[in-house]
Amino acid sequence: MKRIVILGGGESGVGTALLAKDKEFEVFVSDKGEIKEKYKQVLIHNEIEFEDGAHSEEKILNADIIMKSPGIPDKIPLIKEIRAKGITVVSEIEFASQYTNATLVGITGSNGKTTTATLTYHVLNQELNVGLAGNIGDSFAKQILEHDYQNYVLEVSSFQLDDIIEFKPKIAVITNITPDHLDRYEYQFENYIASKFRIAENQTKDDYLIYDGDDEVILNWLKDHPVQSTLLPFSLTKIIENGAYLDNNNIKITIDNNQIIMPTANLALEGKHNIKNAMAASTVAHLLKIRKQTIRESLENFQGVEHRLEHVLKINKVQYINDSKATNVNATYFALESMDAPTIWIVGGTDKGNDYQELFQFVNEKVKAVICLGVDNEKLMKNFGGMVDIIVETQFMSEAVKIAYKIAEAGDNVLLSPACASFDLFENYEDRGRQFKDAVRNL
Known part of the structure; x- marks a missing residue:
């Protein structure tokens, strides 16, 4: 029986514990802080061993695999010791994705990822069987266990991407890249950019990468580090043959000569950045064959995200x-x-x-x-x-x-x-x- 140790008893940690138990792992959850009462009750109810307030090394360093919560930095001594022992460290999205055959849409970026993920989910949910997970709502692992949707929209942070091995979304979206979280990346912007681009590293020519074609950081990185996937940029300033662009206050999206046109005047969300978020979401929807009318209506009645303008x-x-x-x-x-x-x-x-x-x-x-x-x-x-x-x-x-x-x-x-x-x-x-x-x- 394989032993998995889960570091961090929050949403992703407890979700992973439930899925791992179902897949017949020996499971142990360890949190240096205090585990919230609602999560403790879930662990107790499911007879999963856990500790909080400390990490007991003797119960951790005997793991076959470790799932660490995205909030735990690599530079703490325990993680260094785990890596020195050669124990595989994964994030929740890496662990969970091997237990589903669903179509995965992975959305990352410094800004706009929550709005884009929520908007994409809102559009797809009109016609497809779809879950919304990652940094949002119930954990991905738990949803695989309880629902196993045929499609998932995942909001993915750079911290989650740092610990992937085979994770591969069918459609990846990078909304933009600006300096953020540099304290976790040795204050090197390149390390942070590389981390975001891991979303595409396992993609093949049958997969898609949707990204901001006006973002110099993304464009320069792609020049020096080409990816396998089909590129679908979106832009407010230039004409795009394959992808999305703005033409006289209309969003035009073209994929393999199939075009959709939408007036920006009717978008529920205001601001230039939200035109980009709408472009990204509709490109995903267009790829997944959502009806054009459904896409238009969904963009017009979307309510927005709490705490975002x-x-x-x-x-x-x-x-x-x-x-x-x-x-x-x-x-x-x-x-x-x-x-x-x-x-x-x-x-x-x-x-x-x-x-x-x-x-x-x-x-x-x-x-x-x-x-x-x-x-x-x-x-x-x-x-x-x-x-x-x-x-x-x-x-x-x-x-x-x-x-x-x-x-x-x-x-x-x-x-x-x-x-x-x-x-x-x-x-x-x-x-x-x-x-x-x-x-x-x-x-």
Whole structure:
């Protein structure tokens, strides 16, 4: 009987444990932190051995295979020791994908992957039997065990791709690549790019890679590192023969001379970046033979993703917008780009080595006040202090919202788009977004 040790008792860890037990592995789950009560109950109910609050090496280093949660970095001593012993380390998507024959759509990128994955799922779900997993919702492993859909849309992070061996999506999507998580990649942008491109490394000529044809980072990488798969770029600026492009406010998608045309005016989501997300999602749908009418209607009635440019309330003609999911500079770039009114911007958190320069044009043009919400706001004060008349610091969401309320005038926007991780003051970006929404509703 093969022994699998699962490091991390969260959604992906517990999902993997259930699937592994079903496939007759001897299973042990180990979490250095505390496993949430709901996950403990699942493990107890299924008679799966686990520990939390520590990693017992004697119970870990005897594994045949190790599934590590994407949150655990490679540089910790335990992982180094596991690798030195030659034990295979995999991510959940690698382990789970060997137990399904479904068509896999893998979506990665620095920004837009959640929106693109959710939108793609929304379109496909109208006509196909499909699951949505990866960084989203129930774990991939658990869904294979409980549903085994014929198709999966997987939102995949670079951390999950770092530990694949044979994982191969039929359709891979790279929404864009901008510097992010560099603390996990020796601060080398190349390492992070290489990690994203692993989504295509096992693909053959019968598979497809959909990507942003305007993204210099992607284009340069493909020049030096060609892939086997059929390339289907999307672009807002150039004409694309095979793929998607913008023609007079119409999205045109061509695959093997089969074309679909959609007006952008009717898209449910606003902003240039969402035209790209729509292009990526519709290219996937077009490949999987979804009817053109279904694709058009789905793009028109899509509700969007929580914490991503989510319109919360209008109070005294001021629009409050929750973009807590913007955990890097590039995501905030898209948010500020789409603002069409004077904006009070709430920013800050755990900085991952941010360079704020690309935001300067928008801050000069659109932002009337900056509210810094973090434990350490020194870098923000230095970058933006000279650009706006009002810049203040706080460490409480309720206070940040009250200050914004005082400054705002009719017709303004109040935008939470932090450009940073949330872990200094909040549990995660969802917690940060919900606190913002609660504070706005309490005004």
